[in-house]
Amino acid sequence: MVGVSVLGISGSVGSSTVKVLRQFRDQFSLRSFSVHSNWEIAKSLVLEFSPEVICITDPKLVGQFGDSFGSTKILYGDENLSELVKLPNVAVVVTAVVGARGVLPTIAAIEAGKKIAIANKETLVTFGPLINQLVAKHKTLMVPVDSEHNALFQLIERETRSNIRAITLTASGGSFRTLPIEALEHVSVKQALNHPTWSMGPKITVDSAGLINKGLEVIEAHFLFGFSFDEIEVVIHPQSLTHGIIETLDGACLQYTSHPDMVYPIAHSLFYPNPTPQMLIERKPSTWKTLEFFPPDTKRYPGLDLAFQAGRAGGVAPCIYNAANEEAVALFLEEKISFTTIPRLIESALNQITNVFPETLEGYLEKDKETRNYIQKEFKKGGVTT
Numbered sequence: 001m002v003g004v005s006v007l008g009i010s011g012s013v014g015s016s017t018v019k020v021l022r023q024f025r026d027q028f029s030l031r032s033f034s035v036h037s038n039w040e041i042a043k044s045l046v047l048e049f050s051p052e053v054i055c056i057t058d059p060k061l062v063g064q065f066g067d068s069f070g071s072t073k074i075l076y077g078d079e080n081l082s083e084l085v086k087l088p089n090v091a092v093v094v095t096a097v098v099g100a101r102g103v104l105p106t107i108a109a110i111e112a113g114k115k116i117a118i119a120n121k122e123t124l125v126t127f128g129p130l131i132n133q134l135v136a137k138h139k140t141l142m143v144p145v146d147s148e149h150n151a152l153f154q155l156i157e158r159e160t161r162s163n164i165r166a167i168t169l170t171a172s173g174g175s176f177r178t179l180p181i182e183a184l185e186h187v188s189v190k191q192a193l194n195h196p197t198w199s200m201g202p203k204i205t206v207d208s209a210g211l212i213n214k215g216l217e218v219i220e221a222h223f224l225f226g227f228s229f230d231e232i233e234v235v236i237h238p239q240s241l242t243h244g245i246i247e248t249l250d251g252a253c254l255q256y257t258s259h260p261d262m263v264y265p266i267a268h269s270l271f272y273p274n275p276t277p278q279m280l281i282e283r284k285p286s287t288w289k290t291l292e293f294f295p296p297d298t299k300r301y302p303g304l305d306l307a308f309q310a311g312r313a314g315g316v317a318p319c320i321y322n323a324a325n326e327e328a329v330a331l332f333l334e335e336k337i338s339f340t341t342i343p344r345l346i347e348s349a350l351n352q353i354t355n356v357f358p359e360t361l362e363g364y365l366e367k368d369k370e371t372r373n374y375i376q377k378e379f380k381k382g383g384v385t386t
Contacts, residue, residue: 001029003089004270005114007081007105008096009033010041012200013119013145016262017094018045020270023263023280028270032084034097037061046072052087055080057097082108092270094145095120098203099326100368103127107361110140117269119145121220122326126319127364128223143269144224148217150265151244151256156225159246159254167227168245168253169217170237171296172197174209177238181300185340189333197240197260206329210342211296215307216325219318222311229311234304235293242291257291259283303343310350315357316367317350323371324349331379345375 004021008014014033021028030049035042037058046054046069055075056065062076075083082105085093093109094117095102102120109116111134118124124131135142144150148169156164175194176184192209193202200208207213211234218232235245240260247253258264259281267276298305303325310321328342337345349371358364 002027002091002270003031003087004028004092004094005031005084005087005090005109006033006094006096007084007102007120008035008098009045010035010038011096011098012204013094013096013262013266017096017266017270020263020267020280021049024267024270028092029089031089032087034081034084039065043069046070052089053084055084057081078104081105085109085114086112090114092117094266094269095123096145098122098201100126100322103131103361106131107134110134110138110142113138113140115141115143115272117143117145117266121146121216122322124223125216125219125322126368127361128219128318130361130364132223141272142224143272144220145262145265145269146217146220147243147260147262147265149221149224149244150268151242151258152221152225152246154268155244155246155254155256159248163248164227164231164246165249166231166233166247167221167225168233168235168247169214169221170235170240170242170244170293171211171214172208172240173236173238173296174211174213175205176209176300177236181297184300185338187339189335192332192339196238202333203326203329206332206339206342207325210303210339211301212303212307212325212342212346214296214301215304216322218304218307219311219321229308234296236296237291237293239289239291241288242293257285257288303346306343306346306350313350313355315355316364317355319364319367320349320353320355320371321346323368324375327372327375331375337379345378348378349374 006017030051032051032053034055053073057078085105085108093114096119100122103123106123192206195205242255242257245253245255263280310317324346328345331337
């Protein structure tokens, strides 16, 4: 039995991971997990899987459920996420928490020699150079869980690196792909959360609506696979059936296509380097509709261009991009700013905050904090937020 720890088990990736664990009960054992505040989900999973330890991260709930439930120990707070991944019986860590808060437990998992199924893209976006140094130092196996990166991971593994001219990430186009651009200023939170294909958490769904999620994935792909930003492309693909494409030097394109369900990349990451042993969902090519691909409109999705700008700048620019976006999206979800203010705030932060190239985690964390303070200050003074 392979012991698994899932950080963020109540989210979309976490719940899909539970589906896979149920399908392969004879091969995987859930040893620990975290939720933010959903005690009902936590309690039901404890009763089903009997993990050693769980963690409730919402600071408002500290101590409310005691220090144990049956034989399962209960911890509280983000600061204890690292304890979940360091358990001796844990071999694989699925990092599915949202935001830069995933970095410390990811580092703990790297240093503990665990295989990491990484779904927390902000860790690589914000701290990419540092994470890659640690992965190399500890010879850690890191397998991407995002559907696009997992597809590219599988395609790249099957092709000679020198024969790959470019890699392409696909994007559904989000909630507003066909909405007139002039209407974007007035869209509601409810409209933004109505994703046409995927069922995801509110933050990532808003990111997807502005293609900022794809911008984060572009930066993540750079750190995962080592391709330059001139070798990474993005296409709109409304059907969400093709998840990744590689273009070879002779001009041919190889693509990974599957039904849009996270069980595919999650199962691959759990079993890797071995193949997934059975069919997960039967979706034959004859059921696919027309596959469409077209370039993203930079006027509709200004946040995507900003991601390439931040990635090419290097240093802490990706960290600034991510932190500014997290703060701006939170303000939008609270209905304090408009949807189109999100990329304007990101651009302002990239232009106003000094880019540096730190060598320590603390250097990145300082810029992360500086950026968040900057966005809140800009919001309060009403600068670019109107």
